[in-house]
Amino acid sequence: MTQTTIAIRDGPPTTMPQETVEAFQRRLRGPLLSPEDDGFEEAVRLWNGMIEKTPALVVQPTGTADVVTAIDFAREHDLSLSVKGGGHNIAGTALVDRGLTIDMSRLRGVLVDPEERTVTAQAGCLLGDVDRETQLHGLATPLGFISETGIAGLTLGGGLGYLTRRFGWTVDNLVEVEIVTADGAVRRVSREENEDLFWAIRGAGSNLGVVTSFTYRLHEVGPTVYGGLIAWPAERADEILEVYRELTAKVPRELTVFLHLLRAPPAPFVPEEAHGKRICAMAVCYSGDRNDTREVLAPIRALDDPVVDLLQEQPYTQVQSYLDATEPKGMHYYWKTEFAAELSADLLSTMRNLAAECPIPGAQIGFLHIGGALNEFDQDDGAVGNRDARFAYGVIAQWEPDDPNAEEFQQWVRDAWTQFRLFSTGGNYVNFQTADEGDDRVRGMYGDNFDRLVQIKTEYDPDNLFRSNRNVSPDPEAEAP
Secondary structure: OOEEEEOEOOOOOEEEEHHHHHHHHHOOOOOEEOOOOOOHHHHOOOOOOOOOOOOOEEEOOOOHHHHHHHHHHHHHOOEOEEEEOOOOOOOOOOOOOOOEEEEOOOOOOEEEEOOOOEEEEEOOOEHHHHHHHHHHHOEEOOOOOOOOOEHHHHHHOOOOOOOHHHHOOHHHHEEEEEEEOOOOOEEEEEOOOOHHHHHHHHHHHHHOOEEEEEEEEOEEOOOEEEEEEEEEEHHHHHHHHHHHHHHHHHOOOOEEEEEEEEEOOOOOOOOHHHOOOEEEEEEEEEOOOHHHHHHHHHHHHOOOOOOEEOOEEEEHHHHOOOOHHHOOOOOEEEEEEEEEOOOOHHHHHHHHHHHHHOOOOOOEEEEEEOOOHHHHOOOOOOOOOOOOOOEEEEEEEEEOOOOOOHHHHHHHHHHHHHHHHHHOOOOOOHHHOOOOOOHHHHHHHHHHHHHHHHHHHHHHOOOOOOOOOOOOOOOOOOOOO
């Protein structure tokens, strides 16, 4: 009889009889794929090509019932389990070798309630799916800035994007979720129902179960905003960085500007003579009153003679997707990032010097301005914490899969990290953590919220079924509930 080799949690791989797999398949409505099946390769393809993992089985649920069935099967057989949304996580937590992966990609429904100003989206949605539907009504919620990112992973780790300055972390705008917990129970979770679980989900949700749908609060944004890319030669980096520091200290929250030091790509919108040259670029999104655009953007416009200027009125959905091409699927990605409370002169100098000496052609060194609304919530309003963060910053690097310098590139990023992490708040964004970062980084992400998070993890997932993530382990000494 044919058998499937599969990974058991905390143990060596073992075999599972084919009749067990077939019985499991009969309980599902959606497909159950193994490596020999058509569609398996696409189901396990991740954005970060550096991740090499092959599950034994992949479930593609068509509804919540399939998710329950998959969780029950994993728990009953003590299987290694992972959950894949958009597959965009840099650490590759969506897959587990020889285990069972729940691939949510078939769940892509979006329902907008323009009167209540809410949107409910299934967990397989990408950011672009949600933005496309909400923008029909001139509404949006703070999501990321790469349209091919999955909403589930982004939200469950806290979530940040161009609208964070106005409306907070993505989870600050989360109204309700449906989640299947480790015991196979389906729970509705909000500030009024299962409050402790809702608290933990907002920043550490991948540790607590499989969320099947998210309901977000919407805000008036778009459908047209002012934004795009603008860049100058790197020789002007000191000037640009100083203007950026002044700009981010005083501009209204409707303006978000990310700044990156990088080599200009060979794109059609970049003059040929600038290809491969070091530049200082800003990604801009102004979602406020268009009558105020000239005044608000004046400090940027005063930096004349850009090598690239794509700033213009355009659809919000376009602003949300124009960086997609900078992070193509399949490249090898390696990052180190931190949160900062301010842009000190020493931090700016450190990052400028790192950019000038960076040997990685596809690296970006820069800052995401996120300060504003998120700083007005209490530190313990959701597990996400980090209410002192006003900038995310660091080195994000990429290279071709066959690049012979890959190991040297990774080491350079790590060495750079030892220099710029000195300016950190001590916190960091869990969705930007790489697979080689230790438990101290997870604890650093949650700070003073960590102990409460462990208690809730212990209550809802005492056996750590959901561990293919930046893991918060349950308390091994706690009594079973």
